Amino acid sequence: EDQVTQSPEALRLQEGESSSLNCSYTVSGLRGLFWYRQDPGKGPEFLFTLYSAGEEKEKERLKATLTKKESFLYITAPKPEDSATYLCAVNLNQGGKLIFGQGTELSVKP
Amino acid sequence: DAGVTQSPTHLIKTRGQQVTLRCSPKSGHDTVSWYQQALGQGPQFIFQYYEEEERQRGNFPDRFSGHQFPNYSSELNVNALLLGDSALYLCASSLGPGGNQPQHFGDGTRLSIL
Known part of the structure:
Protein backbone atom coordinates (compact mmCIF):
# COMPACT_ATOMS: atom_id res chain seq x y z
CA GLU A 1 0.00 0.00 0.00
CA ASP A 2 1.25 3.48 -0.88
CA GLN A 3 2.10 5.33 2.31
CA VAL A 4 3.58 8.64 3.44
CA THR A 5 4.84 9.09 7.02
CA GLN A 6 6.06 12.32 8.58
CA SER A 7 8.18 12.71 11.70
CA PRO A 8 8.18 14.06 14.26
CA GLU A 9 4.46 14.72 14.79
CA ALA A 10 5.31 17.89 16.69
CA LEU A 11 8.50 19.92 17.03
CA ARG A 12 9.19 22.79 19.38
CA LEU A 13 12.18 25.03 18.68
CA GLN A 14 13.65 28.18 20.09
CA GLU A 15 14.06 31.06 17.67
CA GLY A 16 17.33 30.52 15.77
CA GLU A 17 17.52 26.79 16.58
CA SER A 52 14.05 13.22 -8.66
CA ALA A 53 16.50 11.88 -6.09
CA GLY A 54 19.30 14.33 -5.39
CA GLU A 55 17.20 17.38 -6.16
CA GLU A 56 17.22 20.31 -3.70
CA LYS A 57 15.06 23.45 -3.51
CA GLU A 58 15.49 26.51 -1.28
CA LYS A 59 13.23 29.36 -0.22
CA GLU A 60 14.26 31.83 2.46
CA ARG A 61 15.00 29.77 5.62
CA LEU A 62 13.70 26.51 4.12
CA LYS A 63 15.51 23.87 2.09
CA ALA A 64 13.98 20.64 0.82
CA THR A 65 15.88 17.56 -0.36
CA LEU A 66 14.81 14.26 -1.88
CA THR A 67 16.21 10.71 -1.87
CA LYS A 68 14.64 7.52 -3.20
CA LYS A 69 12.95 6.84 0.14
CA GLU A 70 12.52 10.15 1.93
CA SER A 71 12.55 13.93 1.85
CA PHE A 72 13.87 16.36 4.42
CA LEU A 73 12.73 19.92 5.06
CA TYR A 74 15.53 21.85 6.74
CA ILE A 75 14.68 25.01 8.65
CA THR A 76 17.65 27.31 9.28
CA ALA A 77 17.50 29.89 12.08
CA PRO A 78 13.69 29.70 12.36
CA LYS A 79 11.55 32.64 13.44
CA PRO A 80 8.19 32.57 15.28
CA GLU A 81 6.40 33.26 12.00
CA ASP A 82 7.62 29.88 10.72
CA SER A 83 5.26 28.22 13.20
CA ALA A 84 2.76 26.13 11.23
CA THR A 85 1.95 22.55 10.24
CA TYR A 86 4.17 21.30 7.42
CA LEU A 87 2.67 18.69 5.12
CA CYS A 88 4.35 16.56 2.51
CA ALA A 89 2.48 14.82 -0.29
CA VAL A 90 3.40 12.49 -3.14
CA ASN A 91 1.98 12.20 -6.60
CA LEU A 92 2.23 8.84 -8.35
CA ASN A 93 2.13 7.86 -11.99
CA GLN A 94 -1.65 7.50 -11.77
CA GLY A 95 -3.05 10.96 -12.35
CA GLY A 96 -3.44 13.98 -10.13
CA LYS A 97 -4.13 12.39 -6.74
CA LEU A 98 -1.89 13.60 -3.90
CA ILE A 99 -1.24 11.28 -0.96
CA PHE A 100 -0.49 13.33 2.15
CA GLY A 101 1.37 12.54 5.34
CA GLN A 102 -0.22 13.49 8.65
CA GLY A 103 1.93 16.60 9.01
CA THR A 104 4.51 17.97 11.47
CA GLU A 105 3.32 20.76 13.76
CA LEU A 106 6.20 23.20 14.21
CA SER A 107 6.24 25.74 17.02
CA VAL A 108 9.02 28.35 17.22
CA LYS A 109 9.26 30.31 20.46
CA PRO A 110 10.98 33.73 20.71
CA ASP B 1 -4.33 37.44 -9.24
CA ALA B 2 -7.19 35.72 -7.42
CA GLY B 3 -6.34 32.46 -5.78
CA VAL B 4 -8.67 29.53 -5.16
CA THR B 5 -11.91 30.64 -3.52
CA GLN B 6 -14.37 28.42 -1.70
CA SER B 7 -17.86 29.02 -0.33
CA PRO B 8 -19.30 28.91 2.18
CA THR B 9 -16.53 29.12 4.79
CA HIS B 10 -18.57 27.36 7.47
CA LEU B 11 -21.66 25.19 7.34
CA ILE B 12 -23.71 23.33 9.93
CA LYS B 13 -25.99 20.47 8.87
CA THR B 14 -27.81 17.60 10.53
CA ARG B 15 -27.54 13.90 9.80
CA GLY B 16 -29.30 12.79 6.64
CA GLN B 17 -29.24 16.19 4.98
CA GLN B 18 -27.50 17.06 1.73
CA VAL B 19 -24.85 19.75 1.17
CA THR B 20 -23.24 21.52 -1.80
CA LEU B 21 -19.83 23.18 -1.57
CA ARG B 22 -18.45 25.48 -4.23
CA CYS B 23 -14.99 26.26 -5.61
CA SER B 24 -13.56 28.75 -8.07
CA PRO B 25 -10.07 27.81 -9.30
CA LYS B 26 -7.03 30.06 -9.49
CA SER B 27 -6.95 32.16 -12.65
CA GLY B 28 -5.51 30.13 -15.53
CA HIS B 29 -6.12 26.73 -13.92
CA ASP B 30 -8.42 24.18 -15.56
CA THR B 31 -8.35 21.25 -13.11
CA VAL B 32 -10.03 21.00 -9.72
CA SER B 33 -9.43 18.41 -7.01
CA TRP B 34 -11.33 17.98 -3.75
CA TYR B 35 -9.91 16.78 -0.44
CA GLN B 36 -11.33 16.02 3.00
CA GLN B 37 -9.21 16.92 6.02
CA ALA B 38 -10.11 15.61 9.46
CA LEU B 39 -8.75 17.43 12.51
CA GLY B 40 -5.06 16.67 13.03
CA GLN B 41 -4.75 14.67 9.81
CA GLY B 42 -3.46 15.27 6.31
CA PRO B 43 -5.96 15.86 3.48
CA GLN B 44 -7.55 12.79 1.86
CA PHE B 45 -8.22 12.84 -1.90
CA ILE B 46 -11.89 12.65 -2.89
CA PHE B 47 -11.83 13.18 -6.67
CA GLN B 48 -10.51 15.31 -9.50
CA TYR B 49 -12.33 17.06 -12.34
CA TYR B 50 -10.92 18.05 -15.71
CA GLU B 51 -12.80 18.97 -18.88
CA GLU B 52 -16.06 18.66 -16.91
CA GLU B 53 -15.45 14.96 -16.19
CA GLU B 54 -14.39 13.06 -13.09
CA ARG B 55 -10.87 11.87 -13.93
CA GLN B 56 -9.80 10.14 -10.75
CA ARG B 57 -11.52 9.12 -7.54
CA GLY B 58 -10.29 8.29 -4.07
CA ASN B 59 -11.77 5.84 -1.59
CA PHE B 60 -15.02 7.69 -0.89
CA PRO B 61 -18.59 6.35 -1.21
CA ASP B 62 -21.03 7.34 -3.94
CA ARG B 63 -22.67 9.77 -1.51
CA PHE B 64 -19.86 12.09 -2.58
CA SER B 65 -20.36 13.48 -6.07
CA GLY B 66 -19.17 16.47 -8.00
CA HIS B 67 -19.48 18.61 -11.04
CA GLN B 68 -17.28 20.94 -13.07
CA PHE B 69 -18.68 23.80 -15.10
CA PRO B 70 -17.44 25.22 -18.43
CA ASN B 71 -15.73 28.10 -16.55
CA TYR B 72 -13.72 25.44 -14.58
CA SER B 73 -15.49 26.12 -11.29
CA SER B 74 -16.65 23.06 -9.39
CA GLU B 75 -19.12 21.78 -6.83
CA LEU B 76 -18.88 19.00 -4.29
CA ASN B 77 -22.17 17.38 -3.23
CA VAL B 78 -22.55 15.09 -0.25
CA ASN B 79 -25.84 13.23 0.32
CA ALA B 80 -27.20 11.49 3.42
CA LEU B 81 -24.74 13.23 5.72
CA LEU B 82 -23.17 11.22 8.54
CA LEU B 83 -21.53 12.49 11.72
CA GLY B 84 -18.21 11.25 10.31
CA ASP B 85 -18.49 13.67 7.39
CA SER B 86 -17.61 16.54 9.72
CA ALA B 87 -14.32 17.89 8.38
CA LEU B 88 -12.59 20.67 6.48
CA TYR B 89 -13.26 20.28 2.76
CA LEU B 90 -10.49 21.66 0.59
CA CYS B 91 -10.53 22.50 -3.08
CA ALA B 92 -7.28 22.61 -5.05
CA SER B 93 -6.70 23.78 -8.60
CA SER B 94 -3.89 23.10 -11.04
CA LEU B 95 -2.93 23.44 -14.68
CA GLY B 96 -3.75 20.06 -16.20
CA PRO B 97 -4.76 16.77 -14.51
CA GLY B 98 -1.42 15.02 -14.65
CA GLY B 99 -0.20 15.82 -11.15
CA ASN B 100 3.27 17.05 -12.02
CA GLN B 101 2.11 20.66 -11.59
CA PRO B 102 1.59 21.89 -8.01
CA GLN B 103 -1.94 22.07 -6.71
CA HIS B 104 -2.98 25.35 -5.07
CA PHE B 105 -5.50 25.16 -2.26
CA GLY B 106 -8.32 27.33 -1.06
CA ASP B 107 -8.97 27.91 2.65
CA GLY B 108 -11.71 25.31 2.72
CA THR B 109 -15.26 24.89 3.95
CA ARG B 110 -15.61 23.76 7.57
CA LEU B 111 -18.58 21.34 7.64
CA SER B 112 -20.08 20.36 10.98
CA ILE B 113 -22.72 17.62 11.22
CA LEU B 114 -24.99 17.60 14.28
Missing part, protein backbone atom coordinates in the same frame (compact mmCIF):
# COMPACT_ATOMS: atom_id res chain seq x y z
CA SER A 18 17.88 24.99 13.23
CA SER A 19 16.32 21.57 12.68
CA SER A 20 14.78 19.27 10.08
CA LEU A 21 11.49 17.54 9.35
CA ASN A 22 11.30 14.11 7.73
CA CYS A 23 8.90 12.68 5.15
CA SER A 24 9.38 9.01 4.29
CA TYR A 25 7.39 7.24 1.62
CA THR A 26 6.76 3.71 0.39
CA VAL A 27 5.14 4.09 -3.00
CA SER A 28 5.49 2.75 -6.49
CA GLY A 29 6.03 5.14 -9.36
CA LEU A 30 6.78 8.47 -7.68
CA ARG A 31 6.16 11.35 -10.04
CA GLY A 32 6.74 14.20 -7.62
CA LEU A 33 6.93 15.13 -3.94
CA PHE A 34 5.35 18.32 -2.66
CA TRP A 35 5.84 20.32 0.55
CA TYR A 36 3.07 22.54 1.90
CA ARG A 37 2.70 24.83 4.89
CA GLN A 38 -0.69 25.06 6.63
CA ASP A 39 -1.63 27.73 9.16
CA PRO A 40 -4.58 27.18 11.54
CA GLY A 41 -7.91 27.72 9.80
CA LYS A 42 -6.26 28.02 6.37
CA GLY A 43 -5.66 25.81 3.39
CA PRO A 44 -2.22 24.36 2.58
CA GLU A 45 0.19 26.82 0.96
CA PHE A 46 2.52 25.39 -1.69
CA LEU A 47 6.25 25.54 -0.89
CA PHE A 48 8.27 23.14 -3.10
CA THR A 49 8.09 20.40 -5.69
CA LEU A 50 10.85 17.79 -5.98
CA TYR A 51 10.91 15.35 -8.87
Whole structure:
Protein backbone atom coordinates (compact mmCIF):
# COMPACT_ATOMS: atom_id res chain seq x y z
CA GLU A 1 0.00 0.00 0.00
CA ASP A 2 1.25 3.48 -0.88
CA GLN A 3 2.10 5.33 2.31
CA VAL A 4 3.58 8.64 3.44
CA THR A 5 4.84 9.09 7.02
CA GLN A 6 6.06 12.32 8.58
CA SER A 7 8.18 12.71 11.70
CA PRO A 8 8.18 14.06 14.26
CA GLU A 9 4.46 14.72 14.79
CA ALA A 10 5.31 17.89 16.69
CA LEU A 11 8.50 19.92 17.03
CA ARG A 12 9.19 22.79 19.38
CA LEU A 13 12.18 25.03 18.68
CA GLN A 14 13.65 28.18 20.09
CA GLU A 15 14.06 31.06 17.67
CA GLY A 16 17.33 30.52 15.77
CA GLU A 17 17.52 26.79 16.58
CA SER A 18 17.88 24.99 13.23
CA SER A 19 16.32 21.57 12.68
CA SER A 20 14.78 19.27 10.08
CA LEU A 21 11.49 17.54 9.35
CA ASN A 22 11.30 14.11 7.73
CA CYS A 23 8.90 12.68 5.15
CA SER A 24 9.38 9.01 4.29
CA TYR A 25 7.39 7.24 1.62
CA THR A 26 6.76 3.71 0.39
CA VAL A 27 5.14 4.09 -3.00
CA SER A 28 5.49 2.75 -6.49
CA GLY A 29 6.03 5.14 -9.36
CA LEU A 30 6.78 8.47 -7.68
CA ARG A 31 6.16 11.35 -10.04
CA GLY A 32 6.74 14.20 -7.62
CA LEU A 33 6.93 15.13 -3.94
CA PHE A 34 5.35 18.32 -2.66
CA TRP A 35 5.84 20.32 0.55
CA TYR A 36 3.07 22.54 1.90
CA ARG A 37 2.70 24.83 4.89
CA GLN A 38 -0.69 25.06 6.63
CA ASP A 39 -1.63 27.73 9.16
CA PRO A 40 -4.58 27.18 11.54
CA GLY A 41 -7.91 27.72 9.80
CA LYS A 42 -6.26 28.02 6.37
CA GLY A 43 -5.66 25.81 3.39
CA PRO A 44 -2.22 24.36 2.58
CA GLU A 45 0.19 26.82 0.96
CA PHE A 46 2.52 25.39 -1.69
CA LEU A 47 6.25 25.54 -0.89
CA PHE A 48 8.27 23.14 -3.10
CA THR A 49 8.09 20.40 -5.69
CA LEU A 50 10.85 17.79 -5.98
CA TYR A 51 10.91 15.35 -8.87
CA SER A 52 14.05 13.22 -8.66
CA ALA A 53 16.50 11.88 -6.09
CA GLY A 54 19.30 14.33 -5.39
CA GLU A 55 17.20 17.38 -6.16
CA GLU A 56 17.22 20.31 -3.70
CA LYS A 57 15.06 23.45 -3.51
CA GLU A 58 15.49 26.51 -1.28
CA LYS A 59 13.23 29.36 -0.22
CA GLU A 60 14.26 31.83 2.46
CA ARG A 61 15.00 29.77 5.62
CA LEU A 62 13.70 26.51 4.12
CA LYS A 63 15.51 23.87 2.09
CA ALA A 64 13.98 20.64 0.82
CA THR A 65 15.88 17.56 -0.36
CA LEU A 66 14.81 14.26 -1.88
CA THR A 67 16.21 10.71 -1.87
CA LYS A 68 14.64 7.52 -3.20
CA LYS A 69 12.95 6.84 0.14
CA GLU A 70 12.52 10.15 1.93
CA SER A 71 12.55 13.93 1.85
CA PHE A 72 13.87 16.36 4.42
CA LEU A 73 12.73 19.92 5.06
CA TYR A 74 15.53 21.85 6.74
CA ILE A 75 14.68 25.01 8.65
CA THR A 76 17.65 27.31 9.28
CA ALA A 77 17.50 29.89 12.08
CA PRO A 78 13.69 29.70 12.36
CA LYS A 79 11.55 32.64 13.44
CA PRO A 80 8.19 32.57 15.28
CA GLU A 81 6.40 33.26 12.00
CA ASP A 82 7.62 29.88 10.72
CA SER A 83 5.26 28.22 13.20
CA ALA A 84 2.76 26.13 11.23
CA THR A 85 1.95 22.55 10.24
CA TYR A 86 4.17 21.30 7.42
CA LEU A 87 2.67 18.69 5.12
CA CYS A 88 4.35 16.56 2.51
CA ALA A 89 2.48 14.82 -0.29
CA VAL A 90 3.40 12.49 -3.14
CA ASN A 91 1.98 12.20 -6.60
CA LEU A 92 2.23 8.84 -8.35
CA ASN A 93 2.13 7.86 -11.99
CA GLN A 94 -1.65 7.50 -11.77
CA GLY A 95 -3.05 10.96 -12.35
CA GLY A 96 -3.44 13.98 -10.13
CA LYS A 97 -4.13 12.39 -6.74
CA LEU A 98 -1.89 13.60 -3.90
CA ILE A 99 -1.24 11.28 -0.96
CA PHE A 100 -0.49 13.33 2.15
CA GLY A 101 1.37 12.54 5.34
CA GLN A 102 -0.22 13.49 8.65
CA GLY A 103 1.93 16.60 9.01
CA THR A 104 4.51 17.97 11.47
CA GLU A 105 3.32 20.76 13.76
CA LEU A 106 6.20 23.20 14.21
CA SER A 107 6.24 25.74 17.02
CA VAL A 108 9.02 28.35 17.22
CA LYS A 109 9.26 30.31 20.46
CA PRO A 110 10.98 33.73 20.71
CA ASP B 1 -4.33 37.44 -9.24
CA ALA B 2 -7.19 35.72 -7.42
CA GLY B 3 -6.34 32.46 -5.78
CA VAL B 4 -8.67 29.53 -5.16
CA THR B 5 -11.91 30.64 -3.52
CA GLN B 6 -14.37 28.42 -1.70
CA SER B 7 -17.86 29.02 -0.33
CA PRO B 8 -19.30 28.91 2.18
CA THR B 9 -16.53 29.12 4.79
CA HIS B 10 -18.57 27.36 7.47
CA LEU B 11 -21.66 25.19 7.34
CA ILE B 12 -23.71 23.33 9.93
CA LYS B 13 -25.99 20.47 8.87
CA THR B 14 -27.81 17.60 10.53
CA ARG B 15 -27.54 13.90 9.80
CA GLY B 16 -29.30 12.79 6.64
CA GLN B 17 -29.24 16.19 4.98
CA GLN B 18 -27.50 17.06 1.73
CA VAL B 19 -24.85 19.75 1.17
CA THR B 20 -23.24 21.52 -1.80
CA LEU B 21 -19.83 23.18 -1.57
CA ARG B 22 -18.45 25.48 -4.23
CA CYS B 23 -14.99 26.26 -5.61
CA SER B 24 -13.56 28.75 -8.07
CA PRO B 25 -10.07 27.81 -9.30
CA LYS B 26 -7.03 30.06 -9.49
CA SER B 27 -6.95 32.16 -12.65
CA GLY B 28 -5.51 30.13 -15.53
CA HIS B 29 -6.12 26.73 -13.92
CA ASP B 30 -8.42 24.18 -15.56
CA THR B 31 -8.35 21.25 -13.11
CA VAL B 32 -10.03 21.00 -9.72
CA SER B 33 -9.43 18.41 -7.01
CA TRP B 34 -11.33 17.98 -3.75
CA TYR B 35 -9.91 16.78 -0.44
CA GLN B 36 -11.33 16.02 3.00
CA GLN B 37 -9.21 16.92 6.02
CA ALA B 38 -10.11 15.61 9.46
CA LEU B 39 -8.75 17.43 12.51
CA GLY B 40 -5.06 16.67 13.03
CA GLN B 41 -4.75 14.67 9.81
CA GLY B 42 -3.46 15.27 6.31
CA PRO B 43 -5.96 15.86 3.48
CA GLN B 44 -7.55 12.79 1.86
CA PHE B 45 -8.22 12.84 -1.90
CA ILE B 46 -11.89 12.65 -2.89
CA PHE B 47 -11.83 13.18 -6.67
CA GLN B 48 -10.51 15.31 -9.50
CA TYR B 49 -12.33 17.06 -12.34
CA TYR B 50 -10.92 18.05 -15.71
CA GLU B 51 -12.80 18.97 -18.88
CA GLU B 52 -16.06 18.66 -16.91
CA GLU B 53 -15.45 14.96 -16.19
CA GLU B 54 -14.39 13.06 -13.09
CA ARG B 55 -10.87 11.87 -13.93
CA GLN B 56 -9.80 10.14 -10.75
CA ARG B 57 -11.52 9.12 -7.54
CA GLY B 58 -10.29 8.29 -4.07
CA ASN B 59 -11.77 5.84 -1.59
CA PHE B 60 -15.02 7.69 -0.89
CA PRO B 61 -18.59 6.35 -1.21
CA ASP B 62 -21.03 7.34 -3.94
CA ARG B 63 -22.67 9.77 -1.51
CA PHE B 64 -19.86 12.09 -2.58
CA SER B 65 -20.36 13.48 -6.07
CA GLY B 66 -19.17 16.47 -8.00
CA HIS B 67 -19.48 18.61 -11.04
CA GLN B 68 -17.28 20.94 -13.07
CA PHE B 69 -18.68 23.80 -15.10
CA PRO B 70 -17.44 25.22 -18.43
CA ASN B 71 -15.73 28.10 -16.55
CA TYR B 72 -13.72 25.44 -14.58
CA SER B 73 -15.49 26.12 -11.29
CA SER B 74 -16.65 23.06 -9.39
CA GLU B 75 -19.12 21.78 -6.83
CA LEU B 76 -18.88 19.00 -4.29
CA ASN B 77 -22.17 17.38 -3.23
CA VAL B 78 -22.55 15.09 -0.25
CA ASN B 79 -25.84 13.23 0.32
CA ALA B 80 -27.20 11.49 3.42
CA LEU B 81 -24.74 13.23 5.72
CA LEU B 82 -23.17 11.22 8.54
CA LEU B 83 -21.53 12.49 11.72
CA GLY B 84 -18.21 11.25 10.31
CA ASP B 85 -18.49 13.67 7.39
CA SER B 86 -17.61 16.54 9.72
CA ALA B 87 -14.32 17.89 8.38
CA LEU B 88 -12.59 20.67 6.48
CA TYR B 89 -13.26 20.28 2.76
CA LEU B 90 -10.49 21.66 0.59
CA CYS B 91 -10.53 22.50 -3.08
CA ALA B 92 -7.28 22.61 -5.05
CA SER B 93 -6.70 23.78 -8.60
CA SER B 94 -3.89 23.10 -11.04
CA LEU B 95 -2.93 23.44 -14.68
CA GLY B 96 -3.75 20.06 -16.20
CA PRO B 97 -4.76 16.77 -14.51
CA GLY B 98 -1.42 15.02 -14.65
CA GLY B 99 -0.20 15.82 -11.15
CA ASN B 100 3.27 17.05 -12.02
CA GLN B 101 2.11 20.66 -11.59
CA PRO B 102 1.59 21.89 -8.01
CA GLN B 103 -1.94 22.07 -6.71
CA HIS B 104 -2.98 25.35 -5.07
CA PHE B 105 -5.50 25.16 -2.26
CA GLY B 106 -8.32 27.33 -1.06
CA ASP B 107 -8.97 27.91 2.65
CA GLY B 108 -11.71 25.31 2.72
CA THR B 109 -15.26 24.89 3.95
CA ARG B 110 -15.61 23.76 7.57
CA LEU B 111 -18.58 21.34 7.64
CA SER B 112 -20.08 20.36 10.98
CA ILE B 113 -22.72 17.62 11.22
CA LEU B 114 -24.99 17.60 14.28
